[in-house]
Each structure stands twice: as C-alpha cells, then as structure tokens.
Amino acid sequence: MKSKFVVSAMLAALVSMAAFAEVTSLRGDQGISDNNQVSTIKQLPKNQDKLALDYVNQPPLIPHSTVQVQLNVSNNGCLECHDVSTYRKTGAPRVSPTHYMDRDNKMLTEVAPRRYFCLQCHVTQVDAKPLVVNDFKPAGKFGQ
Structure with missing residues (x-):
C-alpha cells in the first residue's frame, strides 16, 4: 500500500513538472521582477463601419469606443x-x-442577467498586432 502511494506521488510530481515546463508567457522570457514597460494604449476609432463576422454566432465587434460607457450592476450604458x-x-x-432569454429559453421583459454585461462577449475593434500566431480562416462566406 505504501509503495502505491510513493509511486502515485512520484507520478504526480513528474506530471506537474512536465506541465510547468510547457507554460510560456505572452511577455516572452521577461521575468516578473524585471522592469516592465507598459505598452501604449491603442487608439480606438471614433466610429467605423460595421465589421464583418468570421463565424456563425460570433458576437458582433463594437465599431466605436466604449471608454465612456458605464457598465456595472446598477447601470448598463450599452442599453441606452x-x-x-x-x-x-x-x-x-x-x-x-x-x-432576452433565460437559460431555459423563456422570454424575459429585460435583458437576461447572463447577457447583461455586454463587454464579456462584445469587444471594441482596435488595430493591434496579434499576441500569438493565429492562422484562423473565416468559415464559409464569413469575413468576405
């Protein structure tokens, strides 16, 4: 029984070491204690054309700044x-x-609580370089 525990503990340690060896940061090799430069905030366009969707049921991207939009538990500025x-x-x-549907597809008179915080799914479009390599191709006729 004791040997099973020792083997299990050694296996768990080996698996966790392998998992940590694969972890990389978007910051590259820069350590946490290094003097980090804060990247510049991207300029958001005042307004731009409606942006194309890349896949079915993609949350539409926001073509305007949301900096001044108040979005909290008591107020949803998007709904204004x-x-x-x-x-x-x-x-x-x-x-x-x-x-306006709850999780049981029942229609509500107000925006459903699970859909209230718009910025969880909808993001403002900015011209920024990708953080990671991405070879995504739009599905079908999307993104054309």
Missing part, C-alpha cells in the same frame, strides 16, 4: 442606445432577442 425601446431613436443596432 441598443435596447429594444431606444434603438430606433438612436439608429444603433438593437440587442438580439436571444439576449
């Missing part, structure tokens, strides 16, 4: 322009009907 009751006045795209 994109809610069903306001999008016609503002000319903004409306929130998808799926955002």
Whole structure:
C-alpha cells in the first residue's frame, strides 16, 4: 500500500513538472521582477463601419469606443442606445432577442442577467498586432 502511494506521488510530481515546463508567457522570457514597460494604449476609432463576422454566432465587434460607457450592476450604458425601446431613436443596432432569454429559453421583459454585461462577449475593434500566431480562416462566406 505504501509503495502505491510513493509511486502515485512520484507520478504526480513528474506530471506537474512536465506541465510547468510547457507554460510560456505572452511577455516572452521577461521575468516578473524585471522592469516592465507598459505598452501604449491603442487608439480606438471614433466610429467605423460595421465589421464583418468570421463565424456563425460570433458576437458582433463594437465599431466605436466604449471608454465612456458605464457598465456595472446598477447601470448598463450599452442599453441606452441598443435596447429594444431606444434603438430606433438612436439608429444603433438593437440587442438580439436571444439576449432576452433565460437559460431555459423563456422570454424575459429585460435583458437576461447572463447577457447583461455586454463587454464579456462584445469587444471594441482596435488595430493591434496579434499576441500569438493565429492562422484562423473565416468559415464559409464569413469575413468576405
């Protein structure tokens, strides 16, 4: 019984060492204690054309800055322009009907809590170089 424990512990240590050997940082070989330079904040466009989607059900990218948009538990600034009751006045795209469904596909009168924090899925488009190599190709006719 004791030998099984020792073998299991040695195997676990070997597996964890192998896992740590594979971990790399997006910062490269720079250590945590090294003097790090903060990269410059990318300039967001004021407004730009609607951006193409690359795959089915991709959350649309945001073609404007969200810096001044207040988004917290008590206020969702995105809904001031994109809610069903306001999008016609503002000319903004409306929130998808799926955002008003709970996890059981029951329609709600307000945006579902799981869809309330827009910036979890929707991101502002910036012209930034990729952090990692990416050879993704859009599916089908998407991205054309």
